[in-house]
Amino acid sequence: MRVAMIGTGYVGLVSGACFADFGHTVTCIDKDASKIEQLKAGGIPIYEPGLDLLVASNVKAGRLFFDTDSREAIRQADAVFIGVGTPSRRGDGYADLSYVYAAAEEIATLVEGFTVVVTKSTVPVGTGDEIEKIFKRVRPDADVAVVSNPEFLREGAAIEDFKRPDRVVVGTEDERAQEIMRELYRPLYLNETPILFTSRRTSELIKYAANAFLALKITYINEMADLCEAVGADVQQVARGIGLDGRIGGKFLNAGPGYGGSCFPKDTLALVRTARDAGAPVELVETTVKVNDERKRAMARKVLKAADGDLDGKTVGVLGLTFKPNTDDMRDAPSLAIIPALQDKGAKVQAFDPEGHEATKLLAGVDFKDDPYAVAEGADVLVIITEWDQFRALDLDRIKLVMKKPVLVDLRNIYKPADMRARGFAYSSIGR
């Protein structure tokens, strides 16, 4: 199959490389010439484990191409994927669809022969209908099927998630389109991955319903963590105790500083808007959004408490800035809310993250260090915000030695309270 992938952001690039690896001929297209130059030269604009090798081997095999010019690739394509961004619109929380519609206009002018036009970007229910209208207006003669095919990729594990998904969802009732989509995902089909064909609107909603449910699950265990602290229980044992019930499931029950990232915050907000507009408000999701926002601020109060109620003039060391490990993504990272709140309380903040280089632009007044020990040096409190593997194996004696006071706030529960106390740390964590 021939595939054109519009947008070489996270979703577009991972999906494009994986489809090429499935044996299809893929051209990834982006208007950003510097990005395409970088990709052509073998560079990868984002940090995602394994992506560099996957891209290189498929380029070498002659299956993966990069271009700023979409004409040839779209004309030849059996399927054109739209993988451009759908950020939250500033101020109102609706998904900004301008990039999606611009891509649709461009595709419409270029398609030849029967072509499946697929939205991979997360788009609100009804967007497929709007794209169809664009085609009817711009190219009434075009033979296209507009299909929804949401991605469920986790950053840091995206290639694994693409190649071994729990399911693939395809929203189309057009039989020719179903045939092409089946062919595109053929290797998964052979692995007996369920491929769920639904109506387009249903497929669009499945993506939001899944992300909102996961956000809700995390928020639930976070509230249980607070309750555990109040009544003297252990949230990790609670999570295990409930997670072993197959109806609940043990995944996504790690209590922490609140969810962040490029999907959950944006998608929950967009779902709230869609639901309100449809006259069927999703109050559980509305509450989840509110509770999660408040949680990030509450984390700063936790640090304040660990510093005996006074952070004025004190030095706080922060380990981990990205919204989760194994990514360089800073979007809606809890650190972006927690650190300014600490600074408001008078703290001086010094921080380190293995990949969160962008933080230097997003966080003012922070002293960025090159390693965890430099962060601990002279600190009154050390806070773990993101659970990078390297923070799980710190030389704690060395940390203790260089800190002003051995006070550790572990917002990801990566250490054991008893161990830490035995080592002489004043240690606090989440829900234990």
Ligand code: UDX
């Ligand atoms: C998510 C979905 O998992 C994916 O299916 C979807 O397509 C995009 O959004 P991603 O944002 O990459 O993926 O990260 P994920 O691993 O889901 O984590 C999201 C946030 O929740 C992170 O801030 C993470 O730290 C937090 N989280 C996750 C928890 O606090 N506890 C958990 O148990 C799991």
